[in-house]
Amino acid sequence: MTDNTRSGFVAIVGRPNVGKSTLLNALIGEKVAIVSDKPQTTRTRITGVLTRGAVQIVFVDTPGMHRPRTKLSEHMVGAIRQSVGDVDAAILVVEAEGAVQEAERELIQQCRSRRVPVILAINKIDTLERKDRLIERIVQFTALADFAAVVPISAKGADGLEALIDETEKLLPEGPHFFPDDTLTDQPERVLAAEMIREKLLQNLEDEVPHGIAVVIERMRERENAELLDIDAVIYCERESHKGIVIGKGGAMLKKVASAARADIEAFFDIKVNLQCWVKVKEDWRNREGLIHNFGLDQ
Numbered sequence: 001m002t003d004n005t006r007s008g009f010v011a012i013v014g015r016p017n018v019g020k021s022t023l024l025n026a027l028i029g030e031k032v033a034i035v036s037d038k039p040q041t042t043r044t045r046i047t048g049v050l051t052r053g054a055v056q057i058v059f060v061d062t063p064g065m066h067r068p069r070t071k072l073s074e075h076m077v078g079a080i081r082q083s084v085g086d087v088d089a090a091i092l093v094v095e096a097e098g099a100v101q102e103a104e105r106e107l108i109q110q111c112r113s114r115r116v117p118v119i120l121a122i123n124k125i126d127t128l129e130r131k132d133r134l135i136e137r138i139v140q141f142t143a144l145a146d147f148a149a150v151v152p153i154s155a156k157g158a159d160g161l162e163a164l165i166d167e168t169e170k171l172l173p174e175g176p177h178f179f180p181d182d183t184l185t186d187q188p189e190r191v192l193a194a195e196m197i198r199e200k201l202l203q204n205l206e207d208e209v210p211h212g213i214a215v216v217i218e219r220m221r222e223r224e225n226a227e228l229l230d231i232d233a234v235i236y237c238e239r240e241s242h243k244g245i246v247i248g249k250g251g252a253m254l255k256k257v258a259s260a261a262r263a264d265i266e267a268f269f270d271i272k273v274n275l276q277c278w279v280k281v282k283e284d285w286r287n288r289e290g291l292i293h294n295f296g297l298d299q
Contacts, residue, residue: 007056008088008172011116015103018093019123023155024048024061027165031268032185032192033061035199047186049179055169056177060087089117089148089171091164096124096152097133100140108145117148117171121164126154190217192268197233197261197277204257206245212238212286213246222271229271235279238286246279254279 012020021033028048046061090111094104111118120141128134138150149167153160179186187195194215201213219232235254237243247254254277262275282288 005054005056005174005176006169006172007058007175007177009058009060009086009178010168010171011060011062011087011090012093013062013090013107013111014093015101018095019155020061020093021046023091023093023121023123023153024059026155026158026161027057027059028184030184031264032187033195049183049185050165051177051179051181051183052165055172056179056181057165057168057172058178059091087116088173089119089168091119091121091168092147093121093123093155094137094141096122096128097137100144104141105144112145118145119164119167119171120145120147120150122150122152123155125152126157126159189269190220193217193220193231193265194233196264196268197235197257197275199264200257200260201235201246204253204260212242214282214285227271229265229269229273231265231273231275233275233277235277236282236285237279238282238284240281243279243281 012024014020021035024033024046025031025035025048028050030048032048033046048059048061050057050059090107092104092107092111108118120138122134122137122141125134134152141147142150148171151160151164151167153164155161185192194217198213198215201215205213214236216234216236217231218234219230222229235246237246245253246257248256258275258277262273265275266273
């Protein structure tokens, strides 16, 4: 590394469903965070690493700021607060129109109290029918804080991302890179595989079921003398009735989810996968600290 290297940690924060995980994936150029149209999809801090020459940005995707209603959601909100306190800068992601929410005010206040510089990323600009609404949105938020920069973007359309990266680089301190230059994420392979399965569950299940689901990889092993990865996964849900929904009539839903997840896992790891999924019930696990810890959701 040269003496001119710069690196730092940057938290991506915002309300649920504003596009934080989509933005992380777009910035990294690979899918390291699952995406769903259901709120509170991200449960823990997820790191994505972008290295461009002498500059390395370690993005930290966080759960959406919300009012906690379970022990799990308390951990999720705790992860947001810890992330804001541990970074060199933050990107506050907001939607292109609407009222300023209390969660956004709280995030701004947290960053201000910790003296963390904040870039305002106004997302989903591709959905605006009237472009003058963008100016209104900028005025709304700049009245609340002195942002390091304001960048309109479309994470889904990859619009404005170069400008966002350029503004982020300006906030990084000089120093060596934290990760090897080819690193994309610090997420263990088992966690990545489990999240890919959970994403397919989120995309296919009824609204009341997904938030009560956790996925744990029991075994992940490449066969000797064969280009094949064996993965055994257990899907935990909170009610017996939910177990039936996850499995589906004649096992149809479970087969659909496993097939879609296997395709994503094979593409990411570049190897054929033998994925076996089982469904078990752990009543009210989101309020049981021991299970939250065992599932790795208190990180």
